[in-house]
Amino acid sequence: MIGKLRLILPIAAIIALILPGGCIIDADRSTDSNIYEIEGHVRSETGSPIGDVKIKAYMSLDEEGTSTGPCSTRTDSRGYYGLTFQVSARRVTLVPGKNSCVFRPPLIAYSNPGRSLTGVDFTGYCGVTYRIDGHVLETGGEPVGGVALAVRDEHDLWNKTVLTDPDGFYFIEDLIPDLTYVVTPARAFYRFEPVRRTYKNLGQNFSGEDYVAVPAVR
Numbered sequence: 001m002i003g004k005l006r007l008i009l010p011i012a013a014i015i016a017l018i019l020p021g022g023c024i025i026d027a028d029r030s031t032d033s034n035i036y037e038i039e040g041h042v043r044s045e046t047g048s049p050i051g052d053v054k055i056k057a058y059m060s061l062d063e064e065g066t067s068t069g070p071c072s073t074r075t076d077s078r079g080y081y082g083l084t085f086q087v088s089a090r091r092v093t094l095v096p097g098k099n100s101c102v103f104r105p106p107l108i109a110y111s112n113p114g115r116s117l118t119g120v121d122f123t124g125y126c127g128v129t130y131r132i133d134g135h136v137l138e139t140g141g142e143p144v145g146g147v148a149l150a151v152r153d154e155h156d157l158w159n160k161t162v163l164t165d166p167d168g169f170y171f172i173e174d175l176i177p178d179l180t181y182v183v184t185p186a187r188a189f190y191r192f193e194p195v196r197r198t199y200k201n202l203g204q205n206f207s208g209e210d211y212v213a214v215p216a217v218r
Contacts, residue, residue: 036085036087038083038084041080042103043122048079051076052074053079054074055072055074055094060089093108101125102124102125103123129173131175132181135169144213145164145167146163147168147170149163158175177202182198182199183209185213187213189216191213
């Protein structure tokens, strides 16, 4: 009886690794003719490994791009992760996640990968982050929706763009401390006052950072 249990348990463990949709966690680093490997690291800006990051993998196995995921794995103490996916996958999308952490890029996607992939790396930051918010209004106080506010940091890494909602409100979150950010609003047929704002060595939240949108002469 004991011998049978020893035989059954490894098989059950292997089956448990195979998740719906054909995504297979790369437990033993083995491959065959039906799967490819994908692997990489998650590190901080200074190169330190970030462990226990959940990497969700979404697979599309058809031309319509219907997602079959997610399945997932986690980075080890070296920040390393590895998993496998079906050769027939038309699209593979990886999304990192961990509480109190932000990542760049926020996701990585491959269309028709056709091969194993290595060096699929993410940069992460874990800790306190800050936010900036405000409104974009015309001189008469009317809100201006659809204004794109480009956020650029000094290292050109944590960049993002947000849009104002129909009330002219914008919200920029997950800003990394001690970096210098430049926020620049833009929308066709408008100029803005101020043209941009600079936040040096960001160390707090900023609220009520409003812009005035002035219709440009067409």
